[in-house]
Amino acid sequence: MFTHQKAPQFDVKAHAPDPAFARRFQEVLGGKWGEMTVAMQYLYQGWNARLPGKYRDMLMAIGTEELGHVEMIVTAIDQLLDKAPPMAPDDTTGSTQSSEFGLQNPQHTIVNGGGAYPHDSNGIPWSGAYITASGNLMADFHLNVTAEMQGRLQVSRLFHMTDDPGMKDLIRFLITRDHMHQMQWLSAIEELKADGLDNVPVPEAFPLEEEFGEFARTFIQASDGEAATEGRWANGPAPDGGGDFRSALIQATGEARELAPGDPRLYGTNP
Amino acid sequence: MFTHQKAPQFDVKAHAPDPAFARRFQEVLGGKWGEMTVAMQYLYQGWNARLPGKYRDMLMAIGTEELGHVEMIVTAIDQLLDKAPPMAPDDTTGSTQSSEFGLQNPQHTIVNGGGAYPHDSNGIPWSGAYITASGNLMADFHLNVTAEMQGRLQVSRLFHMTDDPGMKDLIRFLITRDHMHQMQWLSAIEELKADGLDNVPVPEAFPLEEEFGEFARTFIQASDGEAATEGRWANGPAPDGGGDFRSALIQATGEARELAPGDPRLYGTNP
Amino acid sequence: MFTHQKAPQFDVKAHAPDPAFARRFQEVLGGKWGEMTVAMQYLYQGWNARLPGKYRDMLMAIGTEELGHVEMIVTAIDQLLDKAPPMAPDDTTGSTQSSEFGLQNPQHTIVNGGGAYPHDSNGIPWSGAYITASGNLMADFHLNVTAEMQGRLQVSRLFHMTDDPGMKDLIRFLITRDHMHQMQWLSAIEELKADGLDNVPVPEAFPLEEEFGEFARTFIQASDGEAATEGRWANGPAPDGGGDFRSALIQATGEARELAPGDPRLYGTNP
Amino acid sequence: MFTHQKAPQFDVKAHAPDPAFARRFQEVLGGKWGEMTVAMQYLYQGWNARLPGKYRDMLMAIGTEELGHVEMIVTAIDQLLDKAPPMAPDDTTGSTQSSEFGLQNPQHTIVNGGGAYPHDSNGIPWSGAYITASGNLMADFHLNVTAEMQGRLQVSRLFHMTDDPGMKDLIRFLITRDHMHQMQWLSAIEELKADGLDNVPVPEAFPLEEEFGEFARTFIQASDGEAATEGRWANGPAPDGGGDFRSALIQATGEARELAPGDPRLYGTNP
Amino acid sequence: MFTHQKAPQFDVKAHAPDPAFARRFQEVLGGKWGEMTVAMQYLYQGWNARLPGKYRDMLMAIGTEELGHVEMIVTAIDQLLDKAPPMAPDDTTGSTQSSEFGLQNPQHTIVNGGGAYPHDSNGIPWSGAYITASGNLMADFHLNVTAEMQGRLQVSRLFHMTDDPGMKDLIRFLITRDHMHQMQWLSAIEELKADGLDNVPVPEAFPLEEEFGEFARTFIQASDGEAATEGRWANGPAPDGGGDFRSALIQATGEARELAPGDPRLYGTNP
Amino acid sequence: MFTHQKAPQFDVKAHAPDPAFARRFQEVLGGKWGEMTVAMQYLYQGWNARLPGKYRDMLMAIGTEELGHVEMIVTAIDQLLDKAPPMAPDDTTGSTQSSEFGLQNPQHTIVNGGGAYPHDSNGIPWSGAYITASGNLMADFHLNVTAEMQGRLQVSRLFHMTDDPGMKDLIRFLITRDHMHQMQWLSAIEELKADGLDNVPVPEAFPLEEEFGEFARTFIQASDGEAATEGRWANGPAPDGGGDFRSALIQATGEARELAPGDPRLYGTNP
C-alpha cells in the first residue's frame, strides 16, 4: 500500500521552456532504461520475492523511491513544455513550417496538451516487456546493475544537451542516485553469495554434472577477428575454479538433419 | 560477412513429437531472453564498437555462435511439430474440442504449417527493443551477464518440462554454453577494469564533483520493511572507496510546484 | 456488407503542400483516438451486439460514417504531400541536412511514396488494442463519449496548426461531427437507462449485496493534497442513492503476507 | 514522492493454487483496463494537471490507492501459482502433455519462476499507450468513468470463474471500489460543470460559430438498419440546447478528387 | 464514402458453439494475413493511388468487399461463442480447472463478453504495420498476390479443424474468393506491364546504368548446400533479358573498417 | 552454423557525417522491408523447409548473404554518426534548440551513443511479425518477390536523399542485388511450377470441387468506380483455365442474423 506527498525528494525547476529537450527527456522517463522501468522492475521483483527479509524489503524501498523519480521527470517535462507555443500564431502564415516543429514531439501538444507521458524520446509507449522479475534474485540483481548503468549513461549524455541550470541540477541528482544504486546492487550481489543463496553459474542449483565438459570453459571462435583469443576469457583459470579457459575454432559436431514431411492437410511444400 | 554450413555445432534430435513443449521452447528462441536476443545483441554491440581489437572481435565471435543456437532451436521445434497432427482426423466429430488443442500454439499450424518462428511462448513477436548496444562496453557487458543468467535459468526450467532424451541433451548443451558465457562476460568486465577503460560508477568519466554528496552512499528507506537497512548496501564501506554506506528515511527536499496554465489553444483545463 | 462511392461526405481540398502538417494530421487518422479507432470501435460494438434493434443499428450507421472520415483524412494527407519534394534536388549538395527534413515523417516518402498510412503522428502503427467492444453497451457508450471528446480536442488543437483554408474547413467539419457524436452517445446512455437495460454501477446486474459496505461511498485519501476532500465526490449524497459520500485516510486492513517457497525446479531464490 | 507499507488495504489470501485462474487474473492486472492502467492514468493526469486544487489532489489520491491494488493482485497471482507444479514430475513420462499445461500461462513459470507480471491474460505486455492524460479534465474524467465500468465488468466476470473464497473476497473488494470510483468520476464531471470549467461539447471553448450548422444535430444513417432513427439521438431536443436532433441518409457533398502525380524520384505509379 | 447493409455477401451460420475454433478463427480475422489486413491494405492502396482509373477503382471495389468479409468472420466467431459457458457453473467446485479453459481465448469472455475482436489466434492485436501501400502498384500487387495465397493457405488449414457444416461452408466461400483474388492480382500485374507502367526490376524507372554489373545476375553461394546452384536462378538466361544467371561463392570485396572514436560526451568505450 | 569474417561483401565508406541521413537509412535496416526482415525471413523459410534440396539450400545461401547486408548498413549508419556532435557545445547557450536537433533520431545518441539499432526511420523496433515462413514455398516466394521490390523501391528513394558518394555506391550495390533477387524469386516460382510442387491457386492441393462456382472468376464491384470492370481481371479467360472472368455488382446472398443472448454471468446487454 502506498501513500503520496506532493513535495518531491529533490527540487524540480526548469528556468525556461524547451520543448526540444522535453522530447529528449522522455527517454529516461518512458524509455527501455528509464525511471518507469526501474520503478516497476524493482516493485515487481519485491512483490514476487519468495524470500522474506532484507532483500525483499530493500526492493520495495528502492522501487518506491523510483516512483518518485518518475514524478520528478514528469514535472520537469511539463515545465519544459510551459508557454512554449507549439502552434502558429493565429495571425502568421507559414509558421507551421518553421524549423521549431521538427524539434518537438507532436503528441506533446496534440495528444497531451502540454504534458508528459510514459513513452520514449521517439514517442514509443513504455512496455511491460521492459521489466523482468525472474524469481531468481542473483540473475535479477545483475539486470538491476546494468539498468542503473544504462540509466546513468543516458542522463550523463542528456547533461550535455541542456543549458538550463534547473535541469542540470535535476540530472546531477539522478546521476548521483544512479551511482549509489549501482553500488547497492553490486553489494547485494556480494551479500547473496555470502548468504549462500546463489552463485555463478546462475542458477547454481542446477547440477553441474548434467553439463557437457567439452563445451565448458572453451571460448569458441566463430569470426576471423584474431584478437578475440587474447582476452582473459580465453586464457587462464575460469572464475568457477573448474579449470582453465581455452579457445577453439567453431566446429560442427552435430548432424545436418532433414525434416520429416508435414501433414498434407497443412498444404506445405513436401517431398 | 557470414557463411553458413548445414551441420550444427551440436546435434539436434527430438525422439517424438511434442507440440506442447514446442510451444514452451519458443520462449528461449524468440522471447526477451532467448537466442535471437543474445545473437542480435552481441552482433550489434560488436558492429557498433568504436574500440577495435579483442573486445570487438570477441563480440563478433560469440554473436555468430549464437546465430547457430537460433538455428538449433528452430530445428528442434520443427521436429517437435513433426507428425503431430493438430487437427481433427477428418472422420471424427468433436475432436477439435479435445484438450490437446489447449496445449498448442495455434499459429504453429495455421500460420507456419508446422514450423518455428521468432516469437515467444505466448506467440508475441521478438522485438528489436529487446537488445541494447549502448556504445559503453562496461554497461553492456553487465547486460550480457544477466542475459546469460536469465537464459540459463529458463532452459534449466525447461529441462524439467520434457522427457525427450534428445531435447534434454540439447538443453544440457545450452546450459553448458550459458555457464561458459556467464564466465566470459564476468572476465571481460574484469579485463575492462584492468585495461583502464571504465569502472563503477559507469560511466566513470562523468566528473564525480558534479554529484550531490548528500545523496551519495545513502540507502533511502521508502517502505516500512525494516530489514532493508540491515543489508551490506546500507552498512560499511561503499565499493567506490568514497565513504561508508548509511541509510535514511525518504524525505522531501524539494518544493511542491504548481504548473503554469497552458496555452488556451490547447483547450486544457486551466485556472 | 459495404458499398463505396468515390465522392466524400464533405469536400477535401488542400490548397498547398505541407508535409509538416501531414505528419501531425496522422494523429487523428491512425492515433489512439483517431478515425480508425472510432470507425472500428463502433463497427465491432455493432457486430457484437447481442441486443437487436435501435442500438445495434445506430452503431452500424455511425461506424460506417466514420469509415468515410478515415478516407477523407487519408485524401487530405495525400494532398498535403503532393509536390512537396522531400528530397534533395539532385544538383544541390548538403540540402539533405536542411531543416525541412526534421519536419517530416520520413516514412511518408521512403515507405509510402507520398501517401498516408494507419499510423500516428510519431509513426507508430494503429493497434487493434485501441478499440473495446465489451458486450456491455453502457460501459462502451461511455468510452464512445470520451473518444469523441478526445477526438474533438485533438482536431481543435490541429485547427491552430494550419493556415490552409481547405484543411481548416475539413477540421471544422470534423469538429462539428464530433460535437454531434458526443451528444449522440450521451443521449444513448440516457436511453439505455430509460429502457432499463443498465445503470450505475455498471454492470447493474451484479448483486450489490456482494459488495463490502465499509468500502462503498468512501473517498480514500492516499496523498497529502487536502483539497481532495472538498469535492463533491467526498461530500453529500452519492448518485446511486445508497447513502452519503465520506472521506477517510487510506489504511491497511489486510495482513502483510509472505509467499510460500517456490518449486525447487524453478531455481528461484527460496528461504 | 511515495512511501510504502507492507500491509495491504484489503486482505489477500488464496486458499489453494490455481494457475488457470492466475492466468485469467492477469487481465485486470496488466490488461488494457486493469489496475496498472488506472493507477498510471490517474497519476499522469494528476501530475500533468495545470489546475491546482481539489481535482489535482483527488487524482493523486486515487492514483496512489490504485497502485496498492496493483500490489494486491500481484500478491494474489503469486499465491495462486504457489506449489502448483507446472512441470512433469521427474519420474513420470508423458506428463508434459497433460491437459494442465493448456490452462497455464507458460511465462508464469519459464520466465517469472512463479510470479505475476504486467501483462494481460494472453501474456501481452502492458503498454503506455493504454493511458491518456489529455490536459482536459472533462474529456479525461469521461475516460475514467468507462475505465471503472470496464474494470468492474471484468472482475464481475472473473467472480464466476473461481471458487476460492479468498479470491472471491478480493474480487468483491475490487467491485466495491469500482462502484465507488464510478460515482466519484460522475460526481467530478458534475463539479467541473458547476465550476464552469468545461461542458459539452468538449472542449467548450472552441468557438461554436466555426462549426457547420448543416452537420450539427443530424444523425446520419449510413446503414440499412432502420431502427437506428428511432432512438433519442435522432429525435427531440439535443442536449446542448441548440436545436432538435434529426436524421438523414448519408450523402456525398464533396467532390471525388484525383491526386496529383508524385515526384518521379519516388518511383510510384504515375499517370 | 461507405454505406452498409445488414445482410451479408454469403450466409454465416454456426451450428453449435465451439470456443476452441473461435480462438483459431481469429487468425484470419485479425492476424497478419487476415481479412482486416486485406481490407485495409487494398483501401489504403486505392486511396493513395496517384493514377486514376481502372486500377484505383478496382482497389476500392475489392477493399470494400473485404470489409464485408471482416464482418462475416466477426459474426461467425460470435456465434461460436454463443451459449458456450466459459465459466464454472456456480454450484460446481473445481471446474475452473477443467481442460476446457485451455482451449479458449480468455479475452473472448473477460474482455469482450462473448465477442470477436481485431486480434490474432494468440490474442495479439492487429497492427497498422501489417499493411503496405507503397505508391508503386507493381510492388504492391505482388504483395497482394501473396496476401491472398497466405490467406487461402490459412483457411485451407482451418477447414480441417472444424466439423461444423456452416463453418465449413463459410470457409469454402472464403477459399473461393481467395482463389479469384489470386487470379485478379496476377492479371493486374500483367496489365500493368501491358500498359507500360512498370516492370521487373521494380521500379523499372531507376536507371540500370547505376547498377554494378559484377553483382547482377550472380547467385551468391553463402551456405554449403550445394544443390542451391542447380536451380533455374543460377543457370540460363535471366528474366530481364540482360544476360545469363551464374553462381559464385560469396567473397569479400570491401575493406574491414574501424570506426572513429565517439564524442567523449557520449561516454562510450573509446580507444 | 555460421562463421563471420570482418571484411564485407562490398565496401562501406561514408565521406562525411550526416545524422539526418543516418535516421532515414534506418528504414532499410530495421523497417518492415529492411535487411533484418529479408535475412530473417529467408533463414526461417530455409530452416523450416520440409523439402530438402535446391530450394532449401538456396534459402540458406541468400539468407546468409542478407545477414552481411545488415552488417553493412549498420556500419554505414555508424560512420554517418561519426564526429557529428548531436549536443550543444558546452560553451554555447541555446544551441539545443538549433534546427539540427529535429533532423536526428534522439536515440542514436542518448541510447546508442552513436550507433545503429534494429529499428526503423521513426525509431520503431523491428518485429518478428515482419517475417513469414508459412511452410508453403509458393506462397512464400511471392512474398519474397515483393520484399525485394519494396526494398529496391525504398533504396531507390534513398538514393536521392544523399550526396555522399560512398553512400550512393553502397545504395547502388543494394539496388543491384535487389534486382538480382527479384529475378531469383521469379525464377524459383517458375521452377516450383515446373517441378510440380504447387500452382495457382495456392495451395493447389486443396480440392477445387469444394469451391463455390458462383463466386469463382467473378470480379465483384462494391464501389462506384466504373473503370474497375474494364481491367483484365474482369474480362477474358481466367489464368487457371477454368473459365472466363466476369463482373457483377456486390449483392447479399446471406441472411442478416441476430445473435443469441449472452450468458447472464457475462453482464452484457441482452434482450
Ligand SMILES: [Ca+2]
Ligand atoms: Ca532513478
Ligand SMILES: [Ca+2]
Ligand atoms: Ca546461447
Ligand SMILES: [Ca+2]
Ligand atoms: Ca469522425
Ligand SMILES: [Ca+2]
Ligand atoms: Ca482499482
Ligand SMILES: [Ca+2]
Ligand atoms: Ca477475403
Ligand SMILES: [Ca+2]
Ligand atoms: Ca539485401
